[in-house]
Amino acid sequence: MTATRKWKLFRENLWSQNPVFVQVLGICSTLAVTNVVKNTLVMCLGLIFTTTLSNLALSLIRNWIPPRVRMMVEVLVIACMVIVVDIFLKAFYPDISRQLGPYVGLIITNCIVMGHTEAVALSSPPLPSLVDGFSAGVGYSYVLLLIACCRELLGTGSVWGVHVLGPHWVNWSIMVMAPGGFFVLAVFVWIVKGWFMRPAQKAQA
Amino acid sequence: MTARMREGLRTAGFMFALTLVVITCVSALQLATAERVSRNAALFLQRAVMEVAGVPVPDDPAAVASWFQRSVAAEPAAAPTRFSVRDLESGALRAQVFTCQGRGLWGLITAVVGVDPATRSFRQIRFLDQNETPGLGARITEAWFMRQIEGKTGPFVLKPEGTRSAAPTEIDGITGATITSAAVRDMLNGVLSEARKGKEAAK
Numbered sequence: 001m002t003a004t005r006k007w008k009l010f011r012e013n014l015w016s017q018n019p020v021f022v023q024v025l026g027i028c029s030t031l032a033v034t035n036v037v038k039n040t041l042v043m044c045l046g047l048i049f050t051t052t053l054s055n056l057a058l059s060l061i062r063n064w065i066p067p068r069v070r071m072m073v074e075v076l077v078i079a080c081m082v083i084v085v086d087i088f089l090k091a092f093y094p095d096i097s098r099q100l101g102p103y104v105g106l107i108i109t110n111c112i113v114m115g116h117t118e119a120v121a122l123s124s125p126p127l128p129s130l131v132d133g134f135s136a137g138v139g140y141s142y143v144l145l146l147i148a149c150c151r152e153l154l155g156t157g158s159v160w161g162v163h164v165l166g167p168h169w170v171n172w173s174i175m176v177m178a179p180g181g182f183f184v185l186a187v188f189v190w191i192v193k194g195w196f197m198r199p200a201q202k203a204q205a
Numbered sequence: 206m207t208a209r210m211r212e213g214l215r216t217a218g219f220m221f222a223l224t225l226v227v228i229t230c231v232s233a234l235q236l237a238t239a240e241r242v243s244r245n246a247a248l249f250l251q252r253a254v255m256e257v258a259g260v261p262v263p264d265d266p267a268a269v270a271s272w273f274q275r276s277v278a279a280e281p282a283a284a285p286t287r288f289s290v291r292d293l294e295s296g297a298l299r300a301q302v303f304t305c306q307g308r309g310l311w312g313l314i315t316a317v318v319g320v321d322p323a324t325r326s327f328r329q330i331r332f333l334d335q336n337e338t339p340g341l342g343a344r345i346t347e348a349w350f351m352r353q354i355e356g357k358t359g360p361f362v363l364k365p366e367g368t369r370s371a372a373p374t375e376i377d378g379i380t381g382a383t384i385t386s387a388a389v390r391d392m393l394n395g396v397l398s399e400a401r402k403g404k405e406a407a408k
Contacts, residue, residue, distance in 0.1 A: 069219070087238055090245070091238035099339070
C-alpha cells in the first residue's frame with residue numbers, strides 16, 4: 001500500500017467514513033462520557049491507544065488465527081489493551097482514574113474497536129492496519145470532544161472546569177444526562193450530513 | 206486422527222497459547238504497579254483524613270505520610286474505621302474522623318467525615334469511593350456539597366438544592382440525584398450514632 005493510499009484511508013476515517021457520524025458506531029460511549037470535557041479527553045486517548053495497538057497486534061497474528069474463534073481472539077486482545085490503560089491510569093493518574101470509574105473498562109465493548117479489527121486488521125498488513133486504527137480513534141475523538149464541549153458548556157456553564165457563562169446562566173441539567181447526549185449528537189449529525197456532506201452526495205447522484 | 210479433530214486441537218491450542226501470553230503481560234503489569242497503586246490509595250485516605258480534620262494539606266506526599274504517622278491514631282489497627290487526630294504541638298484531640306458507607310444509585314459510596322470533639326459538630330466530608338452518575342450524583346464531590354455540613358450537628362434532613370440552609374439539621378440535596386443525596390444523608394446520620402456510641406463507651 002502506497003503512502004497516498006494510507007493518507008486516503010486516514011482522511012476517510014476522519015471525515016467521509018467517520019466512525020461516529022457516518023458509520024454511527026460507538027454511540028454508547030458518546031452518550032456516557034461526553035458530559036465533562038476532561039473525562040472525554042482521557043477516554044479518547046484510551047480509545048486511540050486501544051484501536052491502534054489492537055489493530056496492529058491482530059494484523060501481526062492474522063494468518064495464524066483459526067477462523068472459528070476469530071472474534072474471541074479479537075476480544076481477548078482488545079481487553080488486554082484496555083486493562084493496560086486501566087492499570088496505567090490507576091498507577092500514575094489515580095485522580096482521573098477515580099473520576100472515570102467504570103468507563104475505561106467499557107472501551108472493550110466499544111463497537112469501533114472491534115469493527116475495525118474485524119474489517120481491516122484481519123485482512124490487511126500491519127502498517128495500514130495501524131494507520132486505520134489510529135485514524136479511526138482520532139475520528140471518534142474529535143467528534144466526542146466537540147459534543148463534550150457543547151454539553152459541558154450548556155449543562156454546567158463551564159468548559160474544562162473553568163466557568164465561562166457568568167453567574168446568570170441557568171444550567172440545562174438535561175445536557176449532562178444521557179438524553180442530552182442524544183440531542184447534541186443528533187444535531188451534530190444533522191448539521192454535518194445536511195450541510196457539509198450534502199453537496200458531495202448530490203454530485204455523486 | 207481425523208482432520209476435524211486436528212482442526213479442533215489446533216484451535217484450542219492457539220487460544221490457550223494466546224490467553225497465556227495475554228495473562229502473563231497483564232499480570233506482570235499489575236504486579237509491577239501494585240505497590241504504586243496501594244501507595245496511591247493510602248495517600249488518598251491520609252489526605253482525606255487531613256482535609257476533614259481541618260489541617261492544611263501539603264503537596265508533598267512524604268509530608269502527608271509523616272504528619273499522618275505522628276498525629277493520627279487509627280483503630281481498629283487492621284482495617285481502620287476511626288481516626289483520632291491530635292494536635293502536633295499541644296497533643297490535644299483536634300478531630301475525630303470516621304469512615305462510613307452507604308448504597309448509592311450505582312454502588313457503594315465510601316467517605317470519611319470529620320467531627321469536632323468539643324462541640325460534636327461536623328467538619329467536612331470527603332468521598333473515598335463512589336460510582337455515581339457524572340454530572341448528577343457524582344456532584345456530591347463538589348466543594349460546596351462537601352463543605353455544607355461544616356459546623357452543623359445533624360441529624361440531617363434534605364432540602365432542595367439551592368436552599369443553602371444554615372440550620373444545624375438541614376443540608377441541600379442534589380437535584381436529579383435523590384437516591385445519592387439520601388444515601389449521603391443516611392451515612393452522616395450513621396456517623397452521628399457511631400460518634401455517640403464512642404462517647405458513651407469512653408465514659
